[in-house]
Amino acid sequence: MQLSDQAARFAADLAALWPEDERQGRALGLAVSGGPDSLALLLLAAEALPGLIAVASVDHDLRPEAASEVALAGRIAAERGLPFTALKVQLAPGNLLAEARAARYAALARWAGEAGLGAIATAHHADDQAETLLMRLNRGSGLAGLAGVRPHSWIDGTDVTLLRPLLGWRKAELAAIVAAAGIVPAEDPSNTNPAFDRARIRAALAEADWLDPVQIAASAAHIAEGWQALQWYAELDWHEMVLREDSDAGAPGFSYCANVPRVIAIETILRIIRELGGHATRAEAARAWERLWAGENASLGGVLAVPGVERVEKVGVPMRVWRFRPEPARSLN
Structure with missing residues (x-):
């Protein structure tokens, strides 16, 4: 036909x-x-x-x-x-x-x-x-x-x-x-x-x-392609720069060597929060990134993030290392 x-x-x-x-x-x-x-x-x-x-x-x-x-x-x-x-x-x-x-x-x-x-x-x-x-x-x-x-x-x-x-x-x-x-x-x-x-x-x-509108829609498609590339980079950041570190008590946690552009780090932070059983929005992760980059603790989605600077063996230079752990239970007293 x-x-x-x-x-x-x-x-x-x-x-x-x-x-x-x-x-x-x-x-x-x-x-x-x-x-x-x-x-x-x-x-x-x-x-x-x-x-x-x-x-x-x-x-x-x-x-x-x-x-x-x-x-x-x-x-x-x-x-x-x-x-x-x-x-x-x-x-x-x-x-x-x-x-x-x-x-x-x-x-x-x-x-x-x-x-x-x-x-x-x-x-x-x-x-x-x-x-x-x-x-x-x-x-x-x-x-x-x-x-x-x-x-x-x-x-x-x-x-x-x-x-x-x-x-x-x-x-x-x-x-x-x-x-x-x-x-x-x-x-x-x-x-x-x-x-x-x-x-x-x-x-x-x-x-x-x-x-x-067709050209405006085409621009949205170009942005989507860029976003897909950033997601690919965030996946690489996760595998290369995030390490699982369980505590002596068996509590799960992650260390993150944060040395990528902010937009990538936000995606990695969100993934760490999900892996630890929490939930956060991108806006919340962005605010957490700002605090951590300034050297301040951040709390989001039931997870506490603590910043630091350490010499990373695989890289051979000092880097920002942020550690993520579930927040301790709050005392009812």
Whole structure:
């Protein structure tokens, strides 16, 4: 069957992220909300991968319209003979958007496992990526945040592959595909609600016609490549400069010869904290680095770090050596 130009373009974008030899005949799961972006993803995938896709839609139970949006996604899938699953989630207390995202991806990961899918694809596009980068620049995010959404990653806490094959596509292109199919998509009112940072950034981008979202998204991809290189260096730092040192009482600990740029040391500190059973954010690790570099003790994630300067035998020169141990239990008296 001859693919349309758009479906052929989509197939090529998907193959760059998920080569044929990695698929092993497994289907691609599509996260479809009923909005124009995800419906375009459904239409493109249905043509490019006949018989090899499945569709799911998640109801977060946050708006009265959510059930009808899930029903719309189900109807469009059924009209094309695609297997469809409606997922409903309950949100934990806390940041509403963050909890909704976590619950959505957890539900999609469970669905992927139960259905034996090879990967999950979402409809994030170039405009989304540009908005994300500008929002994070405005918040002073570090490199990990400025890398934006990744075209290929995994759902947190799982081994489920997460793909975003539309990051090179404009939102208007996707809306045109849906309109050409005669489909009226759902519209989430939060997309234009100025109470949300993303909606304000979106409106500002629409007014600044000299800004090119595709090129902004490309910049996020370049930052992601740089971040990947830093992660590689941090892995090397871990293996070369971190030594496990158990105490006489058997308590675990690590010594770290800290002689790398700050951004690398922060990643190594985070890994040491995880290895000792604690948890810390990058911002907390950055503050700990500043204290240690200044020669002061630092405490984070239930771990005490003590700085020092020692002659390191493998290097042959004095170096900063920071020792990490679980913090002693606090006295209740």
